[in-house]
Amino acid sequence: MHQVWITRYGPPEVLELREAATPHPARGEVLIKVAAAGVNFADIMARLGLYPDAPKPPCVVGYEVAGEVAAVGASSAGFKAGDRVIALTRFGGYSSHVSVRQEQVFALPPGLDFAQGAALPVTYLTAYQLVVAMGRLREGETVLVHSAAGGVGLSALNLATIIGAKVIGVASAAKHDFLRQRGVLGLIDSRAADIVDRVKQLTNGRGVDLVLDARGGQSWRESYDCLAPTGRLAVFGLATAVGGGRWIGTARALLGVPWLRFNPFRLMNDNRGVFGVNLGHLWDQNELIRNWMSQLVAWQAQGKITPVLDRSFSFEEAAAAHRHIEARGNIGKVVLVS
Numbered sequence: 001m002h003q004v005w006i007t008r009y010g011p012p013e014v015l016e017l018r019e020a021a022t023p024h025p026a027r028g029e030v031l032i033k034v035a036a037a038g039v040n041f042a043d044i045m046a047r048l049g050l051y052p053d054a055p056k057p058p059c060v061v062g063y064e065v066a067g068e069v070a071a072v073g074a075s076s077a078g079f080k081a082g083d084r085v086i087a088l089t090r091f092g093g094y095s096s097h098v099s100v101r102q103e104q105v106f107a108l109p110p111g112l113d114f115a116q117g118a119a120l121p122v123t124y125l126t127a128y129q130l131v132v133a134m135g136r137l138r139e140g141e142t143v144l145v146h147s148a149a150g151g152v153g154l155s156a157l158n159l160a161t162i163i164g165a166k167v168i169g170v171a172s173a174a175k176h177d178f179l180r181q182r183g184v185l186g187l188i189d190s191r192a193a194d195i196v197d198r199v200k201q202l203t204n205g206r207g208v209d210l211v212l213d214a215r216g217g218q219s220w221r222e223s224y225d226c227l228a229p230t231g232r233l234a235v236f237g238l239a240t241a242v243g244g245g246r247w248i249g250t251a252r253a254l255l256g257v258p259w260l261r262f263n264p265f266r267l268m269n270d271n272r273g274v275f276g277v278n279l280g281h282l283w284d285q286n287e288l289i290r291n292w293m294s295q296l297v298a299w300q301a302q303g304k305i306t307p308v309l310d311r312s313f314s315f316e317e318a319a320a321a322h323r324h325i326e327a328r329g330n331i332g333k334v335v336l337v338s
């Protein structure tokens with residue numbers, strides 16, 4: 001089999017395609033011949049040495065795949081060779097073959113091809129946790145979505161639309177037309193210095209009911225200031241650490257974090273909530289994740305969910321895929337295809 005390795009921390013060129021022995025599925029595992037593997041922003045952060053959860057290089061990252069079952073291990077019930085599936089992989093997804101615990105494997109929803117299948121698990125499960133499970137967004141409420149044209153952002157927009165909520169999107173100006181066509185009511189340039197004022201203008205001074213913020217740093221302070229009474233802020237990433245080098249980027253992002261602002265007294269007196277999301281730390285919560293996935297698959301079957309695919313790159317082109325995301329070029333999801 002072949003795999004894309006992060007050989008050391010650094011620019012996209014540190015990614016290298018290598019051959020390795022194809023794994024055998026262990027007891028309770030399913031071996032998948034990968035047709036498409038999702039590329040996530042966390043992978044870029046892992047390559048840059050900015051993602052503490054990732055294995056140390058040399059390593060193979062990748063959180064999700066779609067493909068065909070090649071073999072099943074002992075006592076792996078429910079799947080057989082040839083089944084079309086999607087799966088969560090806690091690293092190792094950038095591989096032509098991957099062996100995964102059967103609890104993390106799901107049937108590929110009918111109507112999706114492999115690239116769309118690989119685009120679904122991480123972004124939609126994260127969006128589900130943010131918008132539905134913890135954000136509790138309701139019909140008629142307003143949500144502010146940062147990086148609205150990205151993988152998670154467009155998934156969150158999709159779920160907010162299903163719920164009947166209004167969306168204000170923050171994104172690079174070049175992505176605004178696309179977002180407008182998908183029903184985003186208010187649009188703000190992600191480089192704007194007055195995001196709080198813009199949000200207040202768009203909501204007649206009230207603020208929003210939910211903010212999804214994976215930019216982090218200083219942005220969390222502004223997002224908190226965008227909340228209406230009873231509003232909730234979801235913190236789930238630190239994208240602002242990217243750019244300017246490993247140590248400077250991290251220092252800049254951490255210095256901007258409003259460490260003391262979200263203290264219990266402030267939250268109580270403001271009637272606001274702040275919550276955190278890290279899907280990777282729910283990896284063993286099989287029942288929870290399967291319940292969320294069932295709901296997503298049901299919506300997909302009703303035609304309510306369609307993952308937005310930006311571009312497919314071959315495994316050989318993994319560096320180009322990373323460069324594209326790091327340059328903020330993607331609208332929707334980027335995948336690697338075999």
Ligand SMILES: NC(=O)c1ccc[n+]([C@@H]2O[C@H](COP(=O)([O-])OP(=O)(O)OC[C@H]3O[C@@H](n4cnc5c(N)ncnc54)[C@H](OP(=O)(O)O)[C@@H]3O)[C@@H](O)[C@H]2O)c1
Nearest residue numbers: 041147150151152171172190214236237239277278279328
């Ligand atoms: N905690 C979790 O469980 C979890 C799970 C999945 C994703 N995440 C986080 O959610 C965010 C979105 O992930 P994704 O995979 O869907 O990525 P993505 O949104 O498809 O791509 C990243 C986007 O972030 C924006 N961005 C803001 N600051 C940036 C910077 N310094 N460098 C590059 N881009 C920057 C850009 O949008 P504009 O150009 O439009 O500003 C860019 O297009 C990431 O921060 C990721 O780490 C967290």
